[in-house]
Amino acid sequence: MKLSFSAEDEAFRAEISGWMADHLTGPFARLKNRGGPGDEHAFFEERRAWERHMGKAGWIGVGWPTSAGGRGAPLSHQVIFYEEYARAGGPGRVGHIGEGLAGPTIVAFGSEDQKRRFLPGILSGDDLWCQGYSEPNAGSDLANVRTRARLVGDRWVIDGQKVWTSLAHVSDWCFVIARTEDGSSGHRGLSYLLVPMNQKGITVRPIQQMTGTSEFNEVFFDGAETAAENIVGKPGEGWKVAMGTLAFERGASTLGQQMAFRNQLDEIIAIAKANGRAKDPVMRQRLAEAWIGLQIMRANALRMLSQAGNPELPREAYVSKLYWATWHRDLGKLAMDVLGPEADVFPGEPGTYELTALQQLFLFTRSDTIYAGTNEIQRNIIAERALGMPREARA
Amino acid sequence: MKFAFTEDQLLFRDTVRDFLAAECGPAQVRECAAGEGRSPARWAKLVEMGLTGLTVPEAQGGLGLSLVDGVLIVEEAGRAALPEPLVDQIAIAAPLLAAFADRTDVAEILAGIAAGTVKLAAGHPLDPFVADAGDADYLLLGREDALHLVPRGRVTVTAEVSVDPLRRIAAVDWTPGNDTLLSADPAILDRMLDLGGLAAAAQGLGLAQTMVDLAADYARTRQQFGKAIGSFQAVKHHLATVQVAIEFARAPVYKAAFTLAPRDISHARVAVIDAAAAAARTAIQVFGAMGYTYEVDLHFFMKRAWALAGVWGDRHYHLARLSRMVLSDDAALGADGTFADK
Ligand SMILES: Cc1cc2nc3c(=O)[nH]c(=O)nc-3n(C[C@H](O)[C@H](O)[C@H](O)COP(=O)(O)OP(=O)(O)OC[C@H]3O[C@@H](n4cnc5c(N)ncnc54)[C@H](O)[C@@H]3O)c2cc1C
Numbered sequence: 001m002k003l004s005f006s007a008e009d010e011a012f013r014a015e016i017s018g019w020m021a022d023h024l025t026g027p028f029a030r031l032k033n034r035g036g037p038g039d040e041h042a043f044f045e046e047r048r049a050w051e052r053h054m055g056k057a058g059w060i061g062v063g064w065p066t067s068a069g070g071r072g073a074p075l076s077h078q079v080i081f082y083e084e085y086a087r088a089g090g091p092g093r094v095g096h097i098g099e100g101l102a103g104p105t106i107v108a109f110g111s112e113d114q115k116r117r118f119l120p121g122i123l124s125g126d127d128l129w130c131q132g133y134s135e136p137n138a139g140s141d142l143a144n145v146r147t148r149a150r151l152v153g154d155r156w157v158i159d160g161q162k163v164w165t166s167l168a169h170v171s172d173w174c175f176v177i178a179r180t181e182d183g184s185s186g187h188r189g190l191s192y193l194l195v196p197m198n199q200k201g202i203t204v205r206p207i208q209q210m211t212g213t214s215e216f217n218e219v220f221f222d223g224a225e226t227a228a229e230n231i232v233g234k235p236g237e238g239w240k241v242a243m244g245t246l247a248f249e250r251g252a253s254t255l256g257q258q259m260a261f262r263n264q265l266d267e268i269i270a271i272a273k274a275n276g277r278a279k280d281p282v283m284r285q286r287l288a289e290a291w292i293g294l295q296i297m298r299a300n301a302l303r304m305l306s307q308a309g310n311p312e313l314p315r316e317a318y319v320s321k322l323y324w325a326t327w328h329r330d331l332g333k334l335a336m337d338v339l340g341p342e343a344d345v346f347p348g349e350p351g352t353y354e355l356t357a358l359q360q361l362f363l364f365t366r367s368d369t370i371y372a373g374t375n376e377i378q379r380n381i382i383a384e385r386a387l388g389m390p391r392e393a394r395a
Numbered sequence: 396m397k398f399a400f401t402e403d404q405l406l407f408r409d410t411v412r413d414f415l416a417a418e419c420g421p422a423q424v425r426e427c428a429a430g431e432g433r434s435p436a437r438w439a440k441l442v443e444m445g446l447t448g449l450t451v452p453e454a455q456g457g458l459g460l461s462l463v464d465g466v467l468i469v470e471e472a473g474r475a476a477l478p479e480p481l482v483d484q485i486a487i488a489a490p491l492l493a494a495f496a497d498r499t500d501v502a503e504i505l506a507g508i509a510a511g512t513v514k515l516a517a518g519h520p521l522d523p524f525v526a527d528a529g530d531a532d533y534l535l536l537g538r539e540d541a542l543h544l545v546p547r548g549r550v551t552v553t554a555e556v557s558v559d560p561l562r563r564i565a566a567v568d569w570t571p572g573n574d575t576l577l578s579a580d581p582a583i584l585d586r587m588l589d590l591g592g593l594a595a596a597a598q599g600l601g602l603a604q605t606m607v608d609l610a611a612d613y614a615r616t617r618q619q620f621g622k623a624i625g626s627f628q629a630v631k632h633h634l635a636t637v638q639v640a641i642e643f644a645r646a647p648v649y650k651a652a653f654t655l656a657p658r659d660i661s662h663a664r665v666a667v668i669d670a671a672a673a674a675a676r677t678a679i680q681v682f683g684a685m686g687y688t689y690e691v692d693l694h695f696f697m698k699r700a701w702a703l704a705g706v707w708g709d710r711h712y713h714l715a716r717l718s719r720m721v722l723s724d725d726a727a728l729g730a731d732g733t734f735a736d737k
Binding site: 134137139140141144163164207208209210211212216277280282283329333336337340341343344345346347348349350352353354359366367369370371374375376379380392 | 523555676680690715
């Protein structure tokens with residue numbers, strides 16, 4: 001066991017913090033701390049340029065293997081990267097679905113051709129990706145996917161509908177789970193397809209969120225097409241690949257998320273001190289408890305990632321989504337309670353619907369316990385897989 | 396002792412509930428939010444039903460009812476997330492003004508409230524903004540322990556944006572004068588805060604119930620894994636837990652409406668704020684991603700509850716006030732402390 005950073009780690013820290021200080025300036029300066037969850041619409045084009053800027057400097061795919069074009073950075077460097085990115089106020093990444101989900105999935109399950117074809121666009125920040133899993137009747141019950149794909153000559157032809165597809169309106173590519181075996185149901189007969197978004201057969205309709213803005217969408221496939229070779233794994237193996245992607249959702253990127261959490265908690269503590277609520281014993285305890293929760297998550301993440309390479313996800317991987325989602329939802333509420341009456345007023349002019357960063361945090365965190373597996377589904381998974389309890393009876 | 400409403404009170408409540416279900420359903424609330432924010436037609440009907448004069452004394456053309464009658468109606472206004480400022484008339488303005496009905500100008504204003512020709516807004520110094528100030532004919536405003544009745548023309552109103560798309564709030568700038576003074580009784584502003592707190596609590600109760608009802612409806616119909624999600628125990632237990640919180644907030648609200656005791660009002664306020672927050676959090680969870688959208692009605696109720704939780708003394712304020720009362724050296728103990736009204 002070793003919990004400290006080496007001299008070589010510190011040199012890496014100086015490199016990334018220096019780069020952030022030099023580059024998050026000029027036209028990018030106003031992106032500081034913008035574009036995070038609930039704020040995805042802010043400065044989108046500018047953040048897209050920032051993504052390319054990072055790509056040029058080799059800061060996308062820090063944890064990817066070098067064979068895939070990444071830096072192959074060890075865990076300690078990934079920790080440092082995320083710490084320094086957050087410390088500098090690095091903006092919400094427009095390419096996070098590609099870097100965190102599509103890329104690692106292609107690295108793990110894709111063909112050599114696919115790696116050559118798709119990874120460079122992610123690493124350069126040019127290609128943005130979205131995740132086409134959920135459908136109107138396939139939310140928690142993801143295996144109930146009904147979107148169909150048929151192989152016609154050298155193309156997959158896709159018909160159906162996805163929903164809640166984050167960033168579909170700005171994405172170049174979507175990884176889609178579709179049913180490719182007629183008459184199949186459940187996990188069987190699904191395939192994992194990589195589909196270009198800019199085509200006639202795809203219609204994207206934004207869905208307005210309770211924040212008033214739109215980050216997710218309905219995506220309609222009406223004879224949409226993709227080349228026959230754009231399938232990850234074999235036909236019928238879609239479920240296995242899709243579950244692989246979900247495992248990446250619990251991976252190193254949670255470190256970055258925790259640094260954002262840290263910034264949010266620091267801001268809330270600063271406000272509590274400034275407005276006097278930090279004198280209230282109840283608030284003091286809630287703030288201290290939030291701090292404890294953050295330390296628990298961080299320790300858990302480091303422990304989990306230290307075992308990376310284990311084919312079996314350890315128990316702490318199952319518990320982490322449930323824990324951080326609930327903690328973060330509580331943090332959103334704590335922020336509002338610390339703000340007091342000020343929390344109920346939006347900052348814009350009458351007729352507008354603009355939120356402060358903490359109001360965005362509060363509203364967005366209402367969804368943390370829903371996406372990437374709801375709390376209830378997480379608890380079912382913990383009970384059934386980690387504790388070996390009988391599976392719930394299903395109709 | 397009888398801690399229950401009369402047949403008549405409940406019948407009246409049901410009439411108002413049916414009326415609001417027809418005139419102020421979620422679709423109409425949504426329409427209102429997308430348009431003008433207030434419906435003059437609905438307001439006219441509320442006036443016609445005599446609702447604006449509910450607590451106005453009979454001598455001024457009102458129904459002369461008490462806040463025990465009123466609390467049920469305020470709860471219904473919350474249940475429907477009624478956009479128009481009925482609650483401020485019947486639960487704050489009229490009860491405050493009624494004590495000064497011997498003043499002819501006040502009597503006229505009370506008659507105007509009952510007739511639907513005059514609207515009041517009310518703002519306590521604790522709150523930086525006043526709801527529906529722009530549209531009001533008169534404002535009840537506190538300054539340095541005194542309560543003033545200020546004509547709209549003497550107030551400069553600067554609109555602000557509430558988290559609740561249907562709540563209209565504004566900063567008010569005004570200068571108190573001898574001619575605006577209504578009462579310098581040192582207890583008057585506490586009474587105003589108590590009335591406002593009770594009004595917010597009763598609305599919160601209705602809002603919480605609507606959120607649970609919407610979620611329960613959804614849980615009965617939404618299918619996953621081939622079953623209604625309401626058949627999963629996790630979902631059932633979530634909603635049942637919130638319903639327990641709502642029921643246990645209901646009794647303190649009704650009691651507070653009867654006693655109007657600061658202690659009871661603070662208790663009701665804290666219980667409702669917690670129940671409504673749990674209702675919002677849970678209802679969103681049960682709706683899944685749907686619950687996070689603007690397109691599903693839920694958020695209108697959630698945002699109203701959020702906004703109301705912050706005014707007329709928030710949880711923090713009322714809990715602190717309550718703890719002072721409970722822990723004071725002369726606090727009643729034992730059986731006296733449990734059932735005493737004061
Ligand atoms: C902000 C946001 C972004 C998203 N982005 C994407 C995206 O980019 N791509 C994508 O594919 N999807 C995305 N989603 C969708 C997300 O994955 C789904 O919302 C999630 O899987 C839940 O599905 P659902 O919303 O249909 O809820 P439902 O499955 O209908 O669940 C409703 C309620 O029932 C409960 N429930 C369901 N089944 C059970 C059970 N067996 N036992 C106990 N309780 C149960 C749930 O826990 C929940 O409380 C996003 C969602 C949100 C909120």
